[in-house]
Amino acid sequence: MQLIFMGPPGAGKGTQAQLLAALWKIPHISTGDILRACVVAKTDLGQKAQSYMDRGELVPDELLMDIVQERMNQPDAKSGWILDGFPRTVPQAAFFDRLLCDVDGAGGSNSGKDCDLRAVNLDVPDNVLVTRLLSRGRQDDNEQTIRRRLQVYREQTEPLIEFYRNREQLVAVDGDREMQEVTAELQKALSGDS
Ligand code: ADP
Numbered sequence: 001m002q003l004i005f006m007g008p009p010g011a012g013k014g015t016q017a018q019l020l021a022a023l024w025k026i027p028h029i030s031t032g033d034i035l036r037a038c039v040v041a042k043t044d045l046g047q048k049a050q051s052y053m054d055r056g057e058l059v060p061d062e063l064l065m066d067i068v069q070e071r072m073n074q075p076d077a078k079s080g081w082i083l084d085g086f087p088r089t090v091p092q093a094a095f096f097d098r099l100l101c102d103v104d105g106a107g108g109s110n111s112g113k114d115c116d117l118r119a120v121n122l123d124v125p126d127n128v129l130v131t132r133l134l135s136r137g138r139q140d141d142n143e144q145t146i147r148r149r150l151q152v153y154r155e156q157t158e159p160l161i162e163f164y165r166n167r168e169q170l171v172a173v174d175g176d177r178e179m180q181e182v183t184a185e186l187q188k189a190l191s192g193d194s
Pocket of ligand 1: 008031032054058092
């Protein structure tokens with residue numbers, strides 16, 4: 001299983017990704033979690049990333065590419081994974097195609113079509129997202145930052161939905177429902193022979 005979880009901040013991708021990864025015994029790789037760990041550990045990367053995260057801006061692509069490349073080369077990422085929060089921009093998606101085809105040993109092709117990849121989008125309306133994020137209370141969950149994150153999502157990440165739809169790799173799920181219902185629908189859509 002090679003899954004990308006997309007969706008706006010607060011859509012529940014982290015929760016669902018964690019649950020399904022545990023169920024399917026594959027790693028849940030969250031770039032947000034990795035970045036927050038770097039901030040806490042005060043690494044170089046963490047120090048560079050923190051101001052972007054606090055403002056609700058995306059951390060520069062180059063930093064993410066290094067993080068993801070290193071993580072995808074770990075032994076536990078060989079047979080499958082759920083990637084949560086990456087790719088988030090068109091350049092990140094293009095980079096990821098190249099990386100994936102290398103990791104796969106498919107060599108050469110950068111269309112991404114040969115890769116056994118599916119991209120899940122969890123769709124949730126903005127008013128629901130804002131309410132959810134305000135009640136979560138993470139450091140970057142204040143109203144101003146939330147608004148900026150939603151705007152950045154619409155501008156930079158939403159275009160990826162079309163990108164994966166055009167490649168017939170998109171699985172779209174309504175995320176504005178009870179958590180268990182969303183999990184059940186994801187399981188149905190992703191396991192089996194679809
Ligand atoms: P959310 O999706 O709820 O905003 P995440 O934990 O996925 O939360 O991300 C938190 C922050 O980490 C983002 O606002 C952004 O600054 C940074 N970040 C995470 N993933 C990426 C990425 N792929 N590219 C750029 N920045 C990222």
